[in-house]
Amino acid sequence: MEQDLFKILPSELTANILSRLPLRSISISKCVSKPWLNLLQSDDFVKSKIKTPPAVARLIPMTENSTQCTIFGFKDQDEADVESHALHFRPLTDLDIPHGNLASIYRARQTNGLLLLYSSVECYIYICNPITRQYIELCCPVEYISIYVLSFGFGVSKISGQYKVVCINVFGSDPYSVYTLGTGTWRRVEPGPASGCKFDFHAYVECNGNLHWIAYDSAKIFWICAFDLETECFSTLAAPTVDELAVDVKLNVWRDCLCLSYTLDHKVVIWLMKEYQVEESWTMKYQISTIDFAWNTMNVCPIKIFENGDVLMYPEEMCFIYYSNKTRTNRLIGMLTDATSEDDISSFMIYTPSLFSLKNFGVENVISF
Template sequence: MGNKMTTTNIGVLPEELLTEVLVQLPVKTIGVCKLVCKPWLSLISNPDFINSHVHYVTDNNNNPTLLDIISPNLSNVVHNVPRVVPINGDMQALHDILHNMFALLRSIEERLYRSWMLNDRDGHDLSSCNVRFDRVVIPSVFRDSRVVGASCCNGIVCLTDDDVVYLWNPLIRRCKEVGVPELDVDSSSGVRIGFGYDSGCNDYKVFRTFWDGDLDSVTLKLQVYSVNGDSWGEFRGPVWGKGNNVGEEKLEGNDFVVVKEILYFSSWDEQHLIAFDLRKEVIGLVPFPSFVLKKCSDVLDFKDSIAVVFKSVSGIDLWKLNDNVWGQVSSWTKMFSIAPDDPHPKLKMWLSCYLGAGQFFGRKLLDGNVFMFNVLYDCEKKETKYYGVGKENILATLKYRETLVSLDGFHQVEENADQYSLTQETI
């Protein structure tokens, strides 16, 4: 007698157990499983399964991913090559010569700083980081668009060309176009666009803020697009008087963050957060701690809480906003300090998002506005790593998570296969 090997037909597993097994697979393997049989295709295509998979990958984010969005149009790459202007005796020629000399000196200064940081330190060695690096070339339909924010929302990337907003899942190669309401160009200023996920009603939302009015009185307006409702709503904030320079805020904001059904974004004065309760539809102001000097990060989603990095007299610290407390200076709690990593006063670190697993992504800036290289900061190990961006025309680098999420109104994006090069390589 011998032992007989027994086999089990996986097709007879209860649906609950099969779901529990499938949601733990890599998302590309799940895509292959859709081809096994019609019942599996039906199960995996079910919105409940997709939501279960999103929750699983969110709760098991031990290897966060950074996604480089690559432009397909190489001619858009800007090369820092000064022009040579002939001397013709007029003041314009002299102005051009001085301008080009300054540009050349600036270019040399940037290269020296990059050489010092990347060649004389081991910061460019990323082998010890638990971050995965991925890349995708955007379809040509998005060629004239810019990426919104520093993070995707459950695998959905937001782009805009001001007239249209695109919601795009690069993994499944599907997108949705959203028309943007027209603005009165004579009275509107400081336009910014954000994107977020409202977990309270399982809805994806696009946000647009702007100032409306004249020099004597301006009103903050917030427009909200709901994917579920396929419609825009508009809300009015406080009125500010003349002299607040409200129209001079930066146009591109990476810091629209939704946490626990409240949208947060920076105000024009860099002294408050503006908060919008998605349920109560009320706009309020959250003051920064009174003793901080300036921001050193975008508004961050740090472990399901709002956080901002501030510089103060004592150093650079990450502060977390306490839950359900608005309008009080004491509502911030200091979490940890970030030790200065170099002695050069011209180089500043700006953190863009919290990836998870103790890792922050940001950039090193020269004089506060010239990009030098990318930064990974490990708050648990207190380590800072640097790496360059190569020669590709990178439009944006996002915190990314692969999902099968497909929104109402999604359609296939037609593009050559080599435009999609999601590699999911672990370094």
């Protein structure tokens, strides 16, 4: 009779071995036994140096009362590999979000493997970890009024490590509120320099412990509004000079630096703030020609910049665009293989999987699915 070596190994060695598995295999390993389940859900294991390559999260409204969120894994590929093969995606997990519908497709924010999912029309707010298959529902920050158009930010403070959700009214008036996970309550915050600014609903990103939105002041000059998750104060950063004919201005992050992108004159232009909060460090990094594609009327979003400088973009059609920094050429990349039809209304974002348990927040009502 064969001996079960894992029963006699110290738990630290077992954790070290399991941490080297792909995240999908770790999730499957939870079903092996109760001791493995307890080990894989322990704080020590979750905090261990598990390699979690980036993935793609996709949201699709499926029925009148459900929106599907699917996480697809993919790995970096060199330019030669991409030239000969499409990017390969593998579904890691999926879930159905209640209350979603075609009129109120959910938006997503992510930090450290946790997704903030919220409706752009109705006040439904969820924090979810698709890998551990846990979620919590948050109450609406204010008495819901239909004239409000609320946008939410989500991040973790660099010093205290607290996870916080920030709510703003994109029209530039109250409410401005913050929710610290584990407290169960929303608190009002002062807009400060952001007072009176109208926020771009879609132009949002987390970088350097701050949340950022593109916002326009009364003179219609656009700024980058930052919310410090530690001090809970707003500030403004000057953006690079952008032609008034530019469309679809978006924020992104590349190697911990703020990026700003837009479409202009058959080009996707990408700026990089090389030193955070140093406005003079804005540098034009890319001007990607779109002459081969009808992009001048599309919303083009760079969702990943690879280590070799290549760029993966999503032009809100049923395809991805892969830009080779070496050859300065673009290539159409096939959409995810399980897409149901060309009429799907999808949204995509880069997602970093994690085994972090929502039960760490204590007072929150964690639901498993």
